Amino acid sequence: MSAPSLTPEIVLHTSPHLHSARSVGVIMRNVVYAMLPICLYGVYNFGISVVALLVVSTLSCVLTEHMFCRAAGRPSSIKDSSVIITGILLGLTLPPGFPLWMAAVGGFVAVGLGKMLFGGLGFNVFNPALVGRAFLQAAFPTAITTYTPALANGRFAEFIPTTLTFPFAQPPVITEWIARVRIDAFSGATPLTALKFDKIGTGLTPLFWGNVAGSAGETSVILILLGGLYLVARNFMDWRITAAMLLSAFVLSGVFHLSNPAAYPHPLFMLFSGGLMLGAVFMATDMVGSPVTPLGVWIYGGVMGALTILIRLLGGLPEGVMYAILIGNAVSPMIDNLTQPRVYGTQRKTGARA
């Protein structure tokens, strides 16, 4: 019995020699898994248009990343799956009948402007999907606020007319189409728009299950929460950000509600409607754009939750999650710098100059 000869290139690694199984690829893939039920529900809710929307936005993101990597002469980074998350998230935040060519533009902007120009994964400042969506919101304000009813008749047989708009052309007006397919009195408004402009409330139950009008994947509170719980249970997500964001949104809207119940809706309505849930679970927790310090993540979530409510209740727009998270991303380095933990055995914080 003799000891084996060792191959030096293997053993010359330095410590630690163990590594946890949690790698970037694993995290990203699991986030995709957590989003799949939401995608499926979106398809069930709004029909085949959502399939096309998700496929186009994802493909556009993936191709853009691939292209940029090729242009920069480095290996394609699509393997780490992070770009797939961007694509799916972008698709989920768009209205179900959003013209496909615009979705493709959104994907290109999201990854090109939001990610690759900064150097790719890990270096971007803003959440790429939201950069793409903010761009689309500003570029095509009409198309992105054109919503279609949930559970429309024949949604699995035909596309929403706007979906197949010819590239660079204006989407058709679909008022008549909506009148034809609707199964209830649909006003073309999401619960938040209906509330803001027409003071029409929506019950909490449909909001919770998600069979209401809205963006392709942000309607079902329960599925988003389940996806989040899965990620938290497997330690792939920072639950503190979500908790802080929802908590601050709840408290602030609660204060508004108590001060004037007639003008301001119930805090639960605020939590369940619009993109707050999707944003808090899947976008605010995007690791790249959030602070790394334990205190920082709480502040970060709190700022975003409060901003969401302020924009919704006081601003001109019915929805503010996207802007709140983008602003959160922008100030996250500042939060990070301000909340550096006190190093063990010192009075000084890291990052503080002597």
Next chain:
Amino acid sequence: MNESSLGAIFLDSLLINNFVLSVFLGICPFIGVSNKFETAWRMGVSVIFVILVSSVLAFGTNLLLINFHAEYLRIITYIVIIASTVQLVEMFIKKTSPALFRALGIYLPLITTNCAVLGVALFQTARNYSFAQSVVFALGSSMGFTLALVIMAIIRERLELSDIPGTAKGTALVLMIAGTLSLAFMGFAGMGGGG
């Protein structure tokens, strides 16, 4: 007289119509002095100070000009006021706080050509702001300038650690971030307004 409330003016000039991100004033220092937090912060503080002083002076001067029907001298007097304000502030700080003076260094004289300063004076005149409104407007817009500058500086400090592609380095990237920030600030639109 302009009817806007003080709060609305402040919010508007700080966030909604942020001088840098939506009115495009003070872009040169925004691009030039935003690579380090320390310098950005100092620049911001000096700008707040100068804008406040020059806004008050410009308000008084404008009253005089109107009184003598010499509105056509407005631009020329405003720019003289700003140049002398900067000088005065420089001297004042030098006397009272040499440490602050050293810290501000070359940023003070640079403010003369910061169009945000002249912009505040011109806007408050064009909008017929009262004295209180002018002061709040000057405060809001200069703080908005500082806010944008500081956010950008901290982001840029972070980006120093990134692998930015060579083509995008420098001004182009700053503008891209500014554009995205401007998109994000659009969320504030309509706040404090008619609702």
Next chain:
Amino acid sequence: MGLLSIFGGGKRLHRGVHVPEFKEQTSQLPIRRMPFPPSMIIPLSQHAGAPAVSIVREGQEVVRGEPIAKANGFVSVPMHAPATGRIERIALAPSARGELSPAIYLKPWPSASQEILYGAPQDIEHMTPEEIVKAVQETGVVGLGGAAFPTHVKMKVPEGKKIEVVMVNGCECEPYLTTDHRVMVEQPDEVLHGARIAMKAVGAQRIVIGVEDNKPDAIENLRKAAVPYPYISVEPVPAQYPQGAEKMLIHVLLGREVPSGGLPSDVGVSVFNVATLAQIGDLLPRHQGLIERVVTFAGPALKKPGNYMAALGTPLRFALEQAGCTEEAAGVILGGPMMGPAISSLDVPLTKGVTGVLVLTQKELASRNGDILPCIRCGACVDVCPLHLNPSRMGMLARKERYEEMETDFHLMDCFECGCCSYVCPSHIPLVQHFRVAKQMNRERKARERAKSNA
């Protein structure tokens, strides 16, 4: 970061990581003796501080336990012959770090017994602290937890400091290792004896023994042995890596923070490893020298893993043969997998600081061989860093070679390289390695600057 952690409270380490323990392989196996190898290599520098000075010549015959090298100054310890035999030569030998260092080559007599014949009893009850420190130095005992810092130096209380507590470190948080565990189970009386000697040397009033709660048998045995001594308490602490780092243990058990760049003595504590104290409790009354120690041999590539009482100087190749090394072995690590160095040669000997020898297969090593991706700022490293450093930012600074900033702004020098950050990093960034490089670069830069200012 578990949900419960926000509620804090209780004696536990809030940072750090839960590493799979892998201790069951050896934790229940009694300590066995390892036979003498045909040839031994005793490096003169097995400890932190100045290397010992050889006092033998080639060809000289020595008795097991006889001093063969003397301490070179205060921060240094003597060496003793691990076996009866003949000094072959005094020459350079490979060390675990890879470089060559002076060593004494000893050929044991083929029939040499493991009985220790050298040494004479001494009365420690009536020794002054100074005498104890001197006697401890003569035993050649160093920190057996891996640091190999001369124990008598720790027992010498610095000018102006007062020690209240002797803390006994029985945590052994590194995966696989069970050396300390077996020592506590099998030699509780020696441990307590050593602790009492240490208490006397430093003038403390009480002894606190911290043992991770995954070693209930050790806690039980120690408690039983401690019954006659009211000033000794055995405290279980929740198992968490790196609980065994002395700063962490002091914080968890006493709630005191050792200042940055300071020593435990700054907060009135002296910390000793259990195995070290067991050796002192055993050797000091008989005035003998340290010539053997318990080493854990573990890892999936071993057929006979276990804790071996091995003579210092036993070449690794011989030791691995004894432990039944298989062909699957792909990497050998001295110490634990989190902090121990990997070695490239099996010709290095076991020394005083070797707590264990791990033989890993390709499978274990592959777990950390993923592609290195950019930092995604997940913050996992910040959450686990026991010192509350910001490894994420330091890693990014290191990539851009901004080493100086890491030290001035981010407390690089406080990092004790526990490896938690690298362990959790999902991007597989070799953070600890970055930090080692950065420390080295800063040291070199400072040396250059000093040279310049002197010139």
Next chain:
Amino acid sequence: MAHAHGNAPSPSESMEAFLNGLWKQNPVFVQVLGMCPTLAVTNSARNAAAMGLATIFVLVCSNTLISLVRKLVQKQVRIATYILIIATFVTMVDYIIKAVSVDVYKALGPFIALIVVNCIILGRAEAFASKNSVGKSILDGLGMGLGFAIALFCLGGVREILGAGTLFGVSLFGPNFQPWVLFLLPSGGFFTLAGWLLIFTWWKERKKRMAEAQQ
């Protein structure tokens, strides 16, 4: 350098002074100066052109006057004098635009007055007109002004075409074109300028690479 040749610059030198601003030292794309008007008034080609013309006027006039009085002006009051002169011409252009077209005046708003603090103008006064002959200063003003105007037009054109589907108000793609409203918004200004800068850098890098490859 100018003094060596007296007041009559050679044609090639004048040409250089002119082309310098137009291309090699383009104030916007190369020197990144005068950003505020560049971004603020370029949401249509018409506004961009008007701003460009106004700036050319001020730049040429102030360069001329400053060059004329350059030998009389003492160092201590140099900047003050320049600012006075520039502010004068800006006031003039302000009134002239108001007299020519109220629409343009409304669109440009206070940015006409802000030409005073456009660093290009003071920059040229200080760096060129105060040291060179009148003829060369005029050419320099024209070149820099044109370079600035062209840059403005590049931005304004792109923003109007994409943002409204028109150029100088003329529809280009028919009624069915979906305008990208973003480009008329402030963020669109940032993005368009960033895009142009990216294209310029990329092109310069390519040229450099090709030159290296040839060597």
Next chain:
Amino acid sequence: MNQAAPQNMPSSAKLIQLMGTVSLVCGLLIVSTHQATLAPIRANQETIMRQTVAELLPGANKQITYGVDGSGNLTVLQGVDAPGPKLFAGYDASGKLIGVVLEGADRGYADVIRAMYSYSLEKQAIIGFKVTELKETPGLGDKIVTDPKFLANFKELDASLKNRIVTVKSGTKKNKWEIDAISGATISSRAVGRLIDKSAKEMIPIIQRNRQRIEGGN
């Protein structure tokens, strides 16, 4: 200052003299430009105002501008650049009053919206509407300028002041005093409703009080 000043250090007097000369030249330039452009600027403004009034009151070829003072009395104005609220009365060829054009402003989505609208005394209704200053989002808020369906609201909008003029949700206009909003531009549409309501409440009583004078055209 006992030391001799360096040779190139000019005296203060000389500096002041220089600055004075420069200021003089500059002042001359500015004043002459101002004088030269005064007339065209005024003419420009008046032309625009005339065009706007003519647009809002088709057939009006004679116009009178009234200024309104604090107590609600009218004075005939010559130019258009006097401060304070104003009325623009339009008369047809025969000198008969067609209507009065009024100004209003309110905060929209991005900034203040200014607009002019025409009021017919006869019909007690608003019969024309034009936005004069707008910074709303292009493609969305600026539909209040272009959307024909929205502008149709102002063909005959009841302004008898019995009911508040108000903007209602798109497609739900039932009464003559309601404005049908543009879907997707609710905030801007509402601002229009508010600006008309506010200005009408203030100015229409004044018009009614001075009806005879306005109709008489003096």
